Amino acid sequence: MSSQTLKKSLVVVGGTGFLGKRICQAAVAAGWQVTSVSRYGKLKSLPTGPPTQNSWISQVNWVSADVFNKESLAPQLRNADAVVHSMGVLFEKDKYKDVINAPVSGKAIANSMKSFISSCFSSSAKAANPLNQTLDSSRASSTVEPNDHNRTYNKVNRDSAILLANTFAEENATKGNEEVEQQARKPFVYISAEYTSPMIPSGYIQSKRQAEDTIARIPSLRPILVRPGFMYDKYDGVNTHEPHTVRHYLGGIIEAQYNVSKTLGLDMAIGAKPTLAVQDVANAVVEALNDSSIEGVVSLAALKEFSR
Numbered sequence: 001m002s003s004q005t006l007k008k009s010l011v012v013v014g015g016t017g018f019l020g021k022r023i024c025q026a027a028v029a030a031g032w033q034v035t036s037v038s039r040y041g042k043l044k045s046l047p048t049g050p051p052t053q054n055s056w057i058s059q060v061n062w063v064s065a066d067v068f069n070k071e072s073l074a075p076q077l078r079n080a081d082a083v084v085h086s087m088g089v090l091f092e093k094d095k096y097k098d099v100i101n102a103p104v105s106g107k108a109i110a111n112s113m114k115s116f117i118s119s120c121f122s123s124s125a126k127a128a129n130p131l132n133q134t135l136d137s138s139r140a141s142s143t144v145e146p147n148d149h150n151r152t153y154n155k156v157n158r159d160s161a162i163l164l165a166n167t168f169a170e171e172n173a174t175k176g177n178e179e180v181e182q183q184a185r186k187p188f189v190y191i192s193a194e195y196t197s198p199m200i201p202s203g204y205i206q207s208k209r210q211a212e213d214t215i216a217r218i219p220s221l222r223p224i225l226v227r228p229g230f231m232y233d234k235y236d237g238v239n240t241h242e243p244h245t246v247r248h249y250l251g252g253i254i255e256a257q258y259n260v261s262k263t264l265g266l267d268m269a270i271g272a273k274p275t276l277a278v279q280d281v282a283n284a285v286v287e288a289l290n291d292s293s294i295e296g297v298v299s300l301a302a303l304k305e306f307s308r
């Protein structure tokens with residue numbers, strides 16, 4: 001048997017995303033056979049960092065499929081040893097991701113921060129004004145654009161993950177033998193989130209907790225519920241000719257707020273939380289896949305401890 005056939009297989013749904021691609025990279029480095037699933041399929045741009053570190057890209061099987069299309073998804077999951085769900089929206093408006101990941105320099109920083117904040121909150125700010133409240137309070141707190149009804153917290157953060165976990169369990173069911181299934185539980189990683197700030201919409205955290213609860217009850221899976229806070233890329237603006245992104249500056253502000261409040265002993269009182277490097281979170285995910293004693297919630301504090 002060649003060493004290739006001995007490799008365990010991992011499917012990362014959202015494998016081209018900010019975190020997903022780093023999970024693919026870390027898993028390849030740890031000897032997994034990796035398949036990435038996303039609607040576009042391929043990486044949209046090369047990851048930041050030294051180009052010499054990009055040899056893992058050719059070792060990933062880049063597949064184009066929609067998580068909501070069970071027909072195209074199921075064959076990818078058949079006989080997989082582990083699955084990661086790494087897709088979600090922090091704000092239901094879609095523009096914020098383009099803004100936060102855009103490179104920015106010099107005087108443009110303040111404007112970019114402003115446009116990031118308005119891309120997140122422009123509709124919700126209106127809804128928060130009692131004069132703008134409608135009778136339907138769920139619509140009033142929503143930021144969904146008229147044509148964007150598919151991009152809700154419940155659909156993207158919760159339903160896609162439950163569908164993926166159930167399909168993975170179904171595709172790998174050992175017919176009629178629940179005891180065998182229970183003993184050979186396969187790891188399923190759900191990238192959830194820690195509550196880190198009152199700026200985080202409650203619908204985001206609720207959808208994450210509901211998905212966690214449901215996934216944790218699927219008997220044939222080993223649930224790993226990873227809760228990062230704000231993540232930055234270690235290579236953002238380093239070793240490239242690109243300036244830093246808006247995310248880099250925002251992360252700097254959040255980390256500074258955490259450090260100052262910790263020094264003053266106020267971090268617990270105001271709930272300030274540290275940021276994490278996306279590479280460290282990816283390594284922690286792969287560590288959890290490999291360690292059968294790890295299951296349940298992996299908190300931000302545990303992730304921070306792992307990264308030391």
Ligand SMILES: NC(=O)c1ccc[n+]([C@@H]2O[C@H](COP(=O)([O-])OP(=O)(O)OC[C@H]3O[C@@H](n4cnc5c(N)ncnc54)[C@H](OP(=O)(O)O)[C@@H]3O)[C@@H](O)[C@H]2O)c1
Pocket residue numbers: 013014015016017018019020037038039040041065066067068085086087088089090097191192193194228229230231232
């Ligand atoms: N970024 C942070 O700081 C942060 C902090 C805490 C928690 N998180 C959580 O971490 C997870 C990953 O976040 P991220 O920032 O890496 O997200 P991201 O960069 O937006 O990546 C999302 C990925 O999911 C894919 N995707 C979206 N819809 C899909 C669908 N219907 N079918 C298949 N693939 C689909 C996207 O590719 P296509 O568009 O091509 O399909 C992309 O690969 C999320 O659950 C998020 O809530 C992130």
